[in-house]
Amino acid sequence: MMKKLVFAAAAAAVAMSLGAAQAAEGIQAPKSTWSFSGIFGTFDQAQLQRGYQVYKEVCAGCHAMDLIAFRNLAELGYNEDEVKAIAAEYDVTDGPDDEGEMFDRPARPSDYFPNPFPNAKAAAASNGGSVPPDLSLMAKARAAGPDYLKAMLMGYEEDVPESVLQQIFEIETEKNRKRAEEIGLTDYNRVESVEDLGLPDTSSFNAYFPGYGIAMAAPLGDEAVEYADGTPATLENHAADVAAFLMWTAEPALDDRKQMGIKVIIFLLIFSGVLYAAKRKCWADLH
Amino acid sequence: MSSGQPFQTNNAIIKWIDHRLPIFSLTNDTLVDYPAPRNLNYWWNFGSLAGLALVVMIVTGIVLAMQYTPHVDYAFDSVERIMRDVNGGWLIRYIHMNMASFFFIAVIIHIFRGLYYGSYKAPREILWILGVVIFLLMMATAFMGYVLPWGQMSFWGATVITNLFSAIPLVGESIVTWLWGGFSVNNPTLNRFFALHYLLPFVIVGVVILHIWALHRFGSNNPLGIDAKGPQDKIPFHPYYTVKDAFGVGVFLLIFSVFLFFAPNFLGHPDNYIPANPLSTPAHIVPEWYFLPFYAILRSVPDKLLGVVLMFASIGILFILPWLDRSPVRSCKFRPVYKWFFWVLLIACVALGWAGQEAPEGAPLYISRVATAYYFFHFLVLLPLLGVIERPKPLPASIAEPVLGGGEVWSNAAAKPMEKA
Numbered sequence: 001m002m003k004k005l006v007f008a009a010a011a012a013a014v015a016m017s018l019g020a021a022q023a024a025e026g027i028q029a030p031k032s033t034w035s036f037s038g039i040f041g042t043f044d045q046a047q048l049q050r051g052y053q054v055y056k057e058v059c060a061g062c063h064a065m066d067l068i069a070f071r072n073l074a075e076l077g078y079n080e081d082e083v084k085a086i087a088a089e090y091d092v093t094d095g096p097d098d099e100g101e102m103f104d105r106p107a108r109p110s111d112y113f114p115n116p117f118p119n120a121k122a123a124a125a126s127n128g129g130s131v132p133p134d135l136s137l138m139a140k141a142r143a144a145g146p147d148y149l150k151a152m153l154m155g156y157e158e159d160v161p162e163s164v165l166q167q168i169f170e171i172e173t174e175k176n177r178k179r180a181e182e183i184g185l186t187d188y189n190r191v192e193s194v195e196d197l198g199l200p201d202t203s204s205f206n207a208y209f210p211g212y213g214i215a216m217a218a219p220l221g222d223e224a225v226e227y228a229d230g231t232p233a234t235l236e237n238h239a240a241d242v243a244a245f246l247m248w249t250a251e252p253a254l255d256d257r258k259q260m261g262i263k264v265i266i267f268l269l270i271f272s273g274v275l276y277a278a279k280r281k282c283w284a285d286l287h
Numbered sequence: 288m289s290s291g292q293p294f295q296t297n298n299a300i301i302k303w304i305d306h307r308l309p310i311f312s313l314t315n316d317t318l319v320d321y322p323a324p325r326n327l328n329y330w331w332n333f334g335s336l337a338g339l340a341l342v343v344m345i346v347t348g349i350v351l352a353m354q355y356t357p358h359v360d361y362a363f364d365s366v367e368r369i370m371r372d373v374n375g376g377w378l379i380r381y382i383h384m385n386m387a388s389f390f391f392i393a394v395i396i397h398i399f400r401g402l403y404y405g406s407y408k409a410p411r412e413i414l415w416i417l418g419v420v421i422f423l424l425m426m427a428t429a430f431m432g433y434v435l436p437w438g439q440m441s442f443w444g445a446t447v448i449t450n451l452f453s454a455i456p457l458v459g460e461s462i463v464t465w466l467w468g469g470f471s472v473n474n475p476t477l478n479r480f481f482a483l484h485y486l487l488p489f490v491i492v493g494v495v496i497l498h499i500w501a502l503h504r505f506g507s508n509n510p511l512g513i514d515a516k517g518p519q520d521k522i523p524f525h526p527y528y529t530v531k532d533a534f535g536v537g538v539f540l541l542i543f544s545v546f547l548f549f550a551p552n553f554l555g556h557p558d559n560y561i562p563a564n565p566l567s568t569p570a571h572i573v574p575e576w577y578f579l580p581f582y583a584i585l586r587s588v589p590d591k592l593l594g595v596v597l598m599f600a601s602i603g604i605l606f607i608l609p610w611l612d613r614s615p616v617r618s619c620k621f622r623p624v625y626k627w628f629f630w631v632l633l634i635a636c637v638a639l640g641w642a643g644q645e646a647p648e649g650a651p652l653y654i655s656r657v658a659t660a661y662y663f664f665h666f667l668v669l670l671p672l673l674g675v676i677e678r679p680k681p682l683p684a685s686i687a688e689p690v691l692g693g694g695e696v697w698s699n700a701a702a703k704p705m706e707k708a
Contacts, residue, residue: 067371250560258549286522
C-alpha cells in the first residue's frame with residue numbers, strides 16, 4: 001500500500017515537472033484538432049496542398065526551407081508531371097559549366113527549395129535587421145508545434161480576441177506588481193493597452209510570441225491566398241493549413257511512423273501475453 | 288558456486304572445441320545452468336533490460352555512424368538527411384534517441400533496487416562499484432551523444448558542462464581549452480566527442496563483462512537478502528529466469544514503443560531542432576532529463592566550485608556506500624527504520640529532478656537545497672548511524688522457507704527443475 005502511494009506521488013511529480021517545462025513566459029497557445037492528432041491521425045493531403053500554397057505565395061518570400069526538395073512534394077499527392085511543373089517555375093544556379101561560368105537553369109525535382117536571399121546578411125538587410133528563420137523544422141523546434149504556429153499566425157493585435165489581450169494585460173500587470181514589491185515599491189505600471197507593453201518600434205505585437213514583440217509584420221489575413229479547391233480563404237484556414245504543412249515538412253515520416261507503431265504494439269501485446277503464459281506454466285511447479 | 292554438474296554434450300564437434308576453448312561450458316554455466324535464487328521478484332528484471340538497451344544502442348549507433356558527418360557545418364543536416372532520405376533512417380534515429388532514455392530508466396531502477404535490497408553489501412562490493420563505473424560511463428557517453436546533432440541544446444549544453452571544469456582552481460581554464468581543442472566549443476570539440484561517443488559504449492561492454500563476472504562469483508542477491516543455504520534455495524537460470532526476463536523484455540519494449548512511435552520527441556527539447564548558433568543563447572539551457580537531479584545539485588549552491596564538487600560527490604559517494612552502511616542486514620524488508628528513509632531518498636531524487644529543469648530561484652531553489660542536503664545526510668549520517676541503532680526484524684532461516692511456507696515441500700520441487708530441458 002505504502003509503496004503504491006509513494007509511486008503515485010513520484011509519478012505525479014514527474015508528470016507535473018514535465019508539464020511545467022512547457023509553461024513558457026506568455027500564455028498557452030490554444031489546442032487545435034489536427035488530422036494528424038492522436039494515435040490514428042494522418043496528414044490530410046488536401047490540407048497540405050493548401051498549406052503549401054500559402055507557404056509558396058506568402059512565407060517563401062522571406063523564409064528559406066532548406067531541407068525540402070521539390071521531389072518531396074510527391075508526398076502531398078502531386079504526380080510526377082505536376083512536381084516537374086512546380087519545380088520548373090523556379091530558377092536555380094548551377095555550374096560551373098565547361099567555360100567555368102555559373103549559369104541559371106529551371107529547377108528539377110531533385111533540387112531543394114531555393115533560398116529567397118543569397119545569404120543571411122542580405123536576409124537581415126531586407127527584413128529590418130532580423131533574419132527570417134528557416135521553416136523546415138519549425139513545427140518541431142517550438143513547444144506545442146503546430147498549435148503554436150497557428151496561434152502565432154492568428155495572434156496579431158487586430159486578429160486576437162479581446163479576452164486574450166485582457167489576459168495578457170493582467171499577467172503583465174501582475175509581473176510589474178511583483179517586481180515593484182521585490183524592490184520595496186508600492187507603485188507599479190498597470191498594463192492596459194498594447195502600447196503599455198513598451199515594445200520596440202521595429203516589432204509587431206503578437207499574443208503568442210515570447211516577449212510579445214515579433215519582427216514579422218502580420219503575414220496573413222482573410223483572402224491572403226485564393227484556394228483552388230474552394231475552401232473559404234479565411235485567416236483561420238490559412239493559419240491552420242500552413243501550420244499543418246509545416247508539421248509535414250518537419251516530420252514527413254509521421255504517417256509511416258504511426259502505422260508501423262500500431263502494428264508493432266499489437267504484436268508486442270500478443271507476444272508479451274504468450275511470454276507471460278509461458279512464464280506462468282514454467283514456474284507452476286515451483287510454487 | 289558453479290552449477291551442480293559440469294556441461295555435458297554428445298556432439299563430438301562441440302566436445303572437441305569445448306576441450307580446447309571451453310566457450311560452451313562458459314555459456315552453459317553463465318546463462319543456462321547458472322543457479323539463481325528462487326525468489327527473485329520483477330525488480331530483478333532491470334539488469335537484463337539494461338543489457339538489452341546497451342545492445343540496441345550499439346547496433347543502432349553503428350548504423351547511424353555510417354550516415355552521420357561529424358562536422359559543425361554538416362552535422363545537423365546529416366542527421367536530418369538520416370530522418371528524411373535514408374531508408375528507415377527516422378526509425379533507427381528515433382530508436383537510438385529514445386532507447387538512451389529507456390537505458391537510463393532501466394539502470395536507475397536497477398540501482399534503486401540494489402539500494403532497497405542491500406545488494407551492495409559484502410561480498411558484492413566490487414560488483415556494486417563496477418555498476419557505478421558503468422553509470423558514470425553511461426553519463427559521459429549520453430552527454431557526448433547529445434552534442435552530435437549540433438542543435439542549440441547540443442551546443443549550449445556542451446558549453447555549460449565543459450565550462451564546469453573551469454571551476455578547478457589554477458588549471459581550470461587550461462583544462463577547458465584542452466577539452467575543447469580550441470577557445471570555444473567548435474569543430475575539434477565535435478570531432479573528439481564523436482570519437483569518444485563511439486569508443487565509450489565498448490568500454491561499457493567491457494565493464495559489463497566484469498560486472499557479470501563479479502555477479503556470478505557469489506550469485507544474485509535476493510529480496511530476502513540472506514545467503515542461499517543449499518540447492519533447495521536455487522533454481523537454474525534457464526528456463527526460469529530466461530522466460531521471466533523475456534516477459535520483462537516484452538513489457539519494456541511495449542512501453543518503449545509507445546514513446547518511439549507516438550511521442551518520439553517527448554523526452555527531448557524542441558530547441559535541439561534549431562541548428563547550433565554560438566551567437567544566440569537559448570532562454571533556458573537544460574540538460575536531458577536523466578541529468579536533471581545532478582544539475583539541480585550543481586545549482587543548489589551559489590559557489591561554482593562547491594557546486595561542481597557536490598555534483599561529482601553525489602556519484603562518488605556511491606563508491607563508498609558498501610562501507611557507509613554498517614547494518615549487517617541487507618534487505619529493507621527486515622530494516623523497519625531504514626525502509627522509510629529509502630523512500631525519502633527516492634522522493635528527494637525525484638524532487639531534485641523536478642528542480643533541475645526550473646530556473647534556480649524561489650521554490651525550486653529551496654527544494655533543491657533541502658533535497659541536496661538530505662541526499663548527503665542520508666548517505667553520510669543516516670546510513671552509518673542506522674546500522675548501529677536500528678533493530679532489524681528476525682531473518683528467515685532460508686530462502687525456501689518463506690517461499691514454500693514451511694520447507695517440507697521443497698525437496699520435491701527443487702529436484703524437478705534440474706531435469707527440465
